[in-house]
Amino acid sequence: MRLFSFFFTVGLSTSMALADPLPSWSESQSRDRIIDFVESVTDPDAATYVTPADRIAVFDNDGTLWGEQPVYFQLIYAVEAFQEMAEADPSLVASDALKAAAAGDYAALAQSGKAGLVEVLAATHSGLTVEAFQSSVANWLAQAKHPDTGMAYDQMTYQPMVELLRYLRDEDFQTYIVSGGGIHFMRVFAQEAYGIPPEKVIGTYTETSYSVIDGVPTLTKDPAIGFVDDKDGKPINIDRIIGKRPVFVGGNSDGDFAMLDWATAGEGPRFGLIVHHTDAEREVAYDCDSHIGRLCDGLEQGPEKGWLIVDMAKDWSRIYSGTK
Amino acid sequence: MRLFSFFFTVGLSTSMALADPLPSWSESQSRDRIIDFVESVTDPDAATYVTPADRIAVFDNDGTLWGEQPVYFQLIYAVEAFQEMAEADPSLVASDALKAAAAGDYAALAQSGKAGLVEVLAATHSGLTVEAFQSSVANWLAQAKHPDTGMAYDQMTYQPMVELLRYLRDEDFQTYIVSGGGIHFMRVFAQEAYGIPPEKVIGTYTETSYSVIDGVPTLTKDPAIGFVDDKDGKPINIDRIIGKRPVFVGGNSDGDFAMLDWATAGEGPRFGLIVHHTDAEREVAYDCDSHIGRLCDGLEQGPEKGWLIVDMAKDWSRIYSGTK
Numbered sequence: 001m002r003l004f005s006f007f008f009t010v011g012l013s014t015s016m017a018l019a020d021p022l023p024s025w026s027e028s029q030s031r032d033r034i035i036d037f038v039e040s041v042t043d044p045d046a047a048t049y050v051t052p053a054d055r056i057a058v059f060d061n062d063g064t065l066w067g068e069q070p071v072y073f074q075l076i077y078a079v080e081a082f083q084e085m086a087e088a089d090p091s092l093v094a095s096d097a098l099k100a101a102a103a104g105d106y107a108a109l110a111q112s113g114k115a116g117l118v119e120v121l122a123a124t125h126s127g128l129t130v131e132a133f134q135s136s137v138a139n140w141l142a143q144a145k146h147p148d149t150g151m152a153y154d155q156m157t158y159q160p161m162v163e164l165l166r167y168l169r170d171e172d173f174q175t176y177i178v179s180g181g182g183i184h185f186m187r188v189f190a191q192e193a194y195g196i197p198p199e200k201v202i203g204t205y206t207e208t209s210y211s212v213i214d215g216v217p218t219l220t221k222d223p224a225i226g227f228v229d230d231k232d233g234k235p236i237n238i239d240r241i242i243g244k245r246p247v248f249v250g251g252n253s254d255g256d257f258a259m260l261d262w263a264t265a266g267e268g269p270r271f272g273l274i275v276h277h278t279d280a281e282r283e284v285a286y287d288c289d290s291h292i293g294r295l296c297d298g299l300e301q302g303p304e305k306g307w308l309i310v311d312m313a314k315d316w317s318r319i320y321s322g323t324k
Numbered sequence: 325m326r327l328f329s330f331f332f333t334v335g336l337s338t339s340m341a342l343a344d345p346l347p348s349w350s351e352s353q354s355r356d357r358i359i360d361f362v363e364s365v366t367d368p369d370a371a372t373y374v375t376p377a378d379r380i381a382v383f384d385n386d387g388t389l390w391g392e393q394p395v396y397f398q399l400i401y402a403v404e405a406f407q408e409m410a411e412a413d414p415s416l417v418a419s420d421a422l423k424a425a426a427a428g429d430y431a432a433l434a435q436s437g438k439a440g441l442v443e444v445l446a447a448t449h450s451g452l453t454v455e456a457f458q459s460s461v462a463n464w465l466a467q468a469k470h471p472d473t474g475m476a477y478d479q480m481t482y483q484p485m486v487e488l489l490r491y492l493r494d495e496d497f498q499t500y501i502v503s504g505g506g507i508h509f510m511r512v513f514a515q516e517a518y519g520i521p522p523e524k525v526i527g528t529y530t531e532t533s534y535s536v537i538d539g540v541p542t543l544t545k546d547p548a549i550g551f552v553d554d555k556d557g558k559p560i561n562i563d564r565i566i567g568k569r570p571v572f573v574g575g576n577s578d579g580d581f582a583m584l585d586w587a588t589a590g591e592g593p594r595f596g597l598i599v600h601h602t603d604a605e606r607e608v609a610y611d612c613d614s615h616i617g618r619l620c621d622g623l624e625q626g627p628e629k630g631w632l633i634v635d636m637a638k639d640w641s642r643i644y645s646g647t648k
Binding site: 130174261262 | 377507508521560566568585589
């Protein structure tokens with residue numbers, strides 16, 4: 001019995017010593033506010049206690065859980081996938097936007113405007129089965145490298161946020177992604193990168209059609225946009241799919257403002273978090289003037305609404321989950 | 325140590341004796357097939373083992389988990405809610421369909437066709453916040469009685485199916501509703517009636533709009549249909565929201581055919597189940613000729629596809645969860 005008791009004590013104190021849930025967060029007010037909140041809603045004796053069934057946490061993806069510069073990674077996938085397609089069949093290069101994509105010329109692609117982007121996305125995100133699309137994304141992720149960091153894209157997840165997701169789940173939160181990114185795209189890596197399974201990935205989607213081809217029931221991705229999970233679309237989609245108002249909500253751009261505003265306006269304790277990209281040295285510094293992940297309203301109104309503005313440069317001791 | 329061992333043995337055999345997971349199912353081949361399947365996918369040593377993450381089970385609601393005769397219960401809600409509205413404001417009765425609804429005349433309402441039904445649904449399912457709508461449904465459920473059985477509607481759930489849901493969850497399945505019924509309607513009772521929380525209720529929805537009214541972020545139900553979760557819409561919506569192909573799927577009408585066909589066409593073990601309404605004495609007997617819950621293709625093709633056709637009269641020793 002003594003030996004058992006000895007191991008038990010050692011085991012316990014080791015696990016307690018390891019128990020810092022947010023090791024990549026600097027010792028800061030930000031970190032303390034998060035931990036204080038989580039403790040306050042998980043303490044059954046506290047007036048602020050939230051039952052596990054209602055512990056819903058939602059996070060934007062691009063710029064919140066992983067990088068989004070110089071352009072959304074999903075657009076880089078589309079351009080690189082189209083380059084391969086165009087190499088195999090040059091007749092596909094049938095417009096200025098597609099020409100820009102085939103050349104990997106993002107500046108020229110940007111000049112073709114929203115219509116041009118939609119054209120490149122449609123060319124690469126439709127006309128194939130869901131399974132074929134996801135194989136293509138998986139193959140791309142396995143070899144593609146980010147132009148600035150040289151890292152694999154799914155290594156460019158933010159380690160402090162991965163820890164936050166895990167911490168919340170350890171405290172019986174359900175963690176969801178609610179992103180402008182595509183559902184079929186994100187589901188390829190969300191489980192491994194974030195521990196978030198397909199059924200907890202909410203996002204933008206194209207229409208899908210169902211047909212029985214040679215006796216095989218098949219889901220095919222169509223070019224038409226079905227739903228854009230951005231701005232007002234975020235609270236709408238959360239209500240539609242989750243049916244509960246989240247208790248913890250994180251984003252980084254004004255595309256997340258409505259989701260943050262709606263969630264934190266709910267009764268009882270709520271936590272709103274905005275990742276502010278302040279670290280020009282380790283990542284990219286941007287906010288109100290950025291063409292991607294523009295953050296103005298959130299910076300201006302967030303503090304008075306009680307939202308935590310995370311200062312990446314100061315609050316995070318480490319940025320990426322992966323190494324080069 | 326002996327005493328401990330004694331209690332352990334007694335505890336174990338007691339729990340095994342109590343462990344009939346489907347007490348309202350007759351001792352039948354149907355019951356055996358369900359249990360054999362569940363055991364085969366949860367046995368880690370079996371070649372048919374399915375990891376808990378992939379144990380997705382989906383069920384239609386109307387006619388599968390609760391009754392649907394003489395008309396969908398949600399339509400009865402709409403008619404009775406409209407009767408109350410019309411009493412308070414007679415000017416709302418502005419068409420033949422609405423006149424029929426105000427009079428509670430289902431035959432006349434049916435004569436106004438699909439457009440008439442949509443009109444009554446729109447009048448009662450839009451122009452109010454999600455919260456106000458759900459309060460209205462909850463109030464209705466608390467006092468409404470079914471015209472034939474005299475039971476509360478949420479007591480008219482099928483006890484054998486409630487047991488099946490619980491059995492699947494006990495075996496680490498996630499159980500979802502995938503129904504032509506409305507998401508905001510079903511979420512009012514799904515947790516209590518089935519143990520299925522809002523985030524696992526998939527269904528038809530109207531559009532919702534987001535606005536900030538007097539500083540309060542608000543979701544309002546609009547009249548336009550957003551998505552009809554029936555027929556091809558079911559596999560499409562399952563892919564969109566769950567992102568996995570279900571392993572266990574149950575329905576009762578040809579509106580569930582595509583969902584059953586797609587799910588059971590997946591690789592590995594799959595179980596398709598159709599509730600066949602054969603019990604004229606304890607419920608209503610109907611299939612291919614019914615105006616509601618029409619079942620032809622499923623009856624004809626189901627057996628050769630390996631789906632279990634549940635014979636309510638023979639396979640269920642009890643029908644409803646509630647009593648009068």
